[in-house]
Amino acid sequence: MHLRLSQTYIEHLAWQECVRKYDREHTLFHCNPPYWGTAAYGVDFGLEQYAQIAELAKTIKGKMIMSVNDISEMHEVFKGLAMHRLRSTIP
Template sequence: MTKLTPPHKIKAKLTAAKTRLNGVFVENEPWERYFKRYDREHTFFYADPPYWQTAGYARSFDWMQYELLAKAMAEGKVILSINDHPDIRELFKDFRTTRLELIYSVSRDKTQKTSSKLVICNR
């Protein structure tokens, strides 16, 4: 059974979200256009593309997109989080890579699962 937020707490949560997001712009466009528009000396990008060869994403992200991302990482300040896959390791081999082992559980299921993720930095 899902617990509902009491009505008197909803206003406080919405106010906190409004304060936190003040000045934030949400855009919906291809990532490479976004990178070109906002890349400056002081800009830092966090990239979290769809995981390579993993189903369930609403939009396609083919191999060429990963290649373009690697090229963009050579030019700007970017940190990338992605699944640990041999193809990904090969493509991003010139960047600093850290492998993380994550332990997580889904919803109320207490069964813990492990997953590995790569964090790839270009600087």
């Protein structure tokens, strides 16, 4: 494991800054924000932040994969971006 992580950097940045800092044509970002409407995370993450992610996804040089809940609010915020519905195999 130490070899795999030897070239790893851990950043303590706002997600917006991190995306801007590392955005390159060959970059793949995985964003996993709190699912909208859930209280389990204890993090204030409003719809405006999802809108910021959507705008970045439309304008970055790299690619972005994101996990969000399959609800109308998320479909509205991410309208215009490719969305694929995946079903969980967890009972």
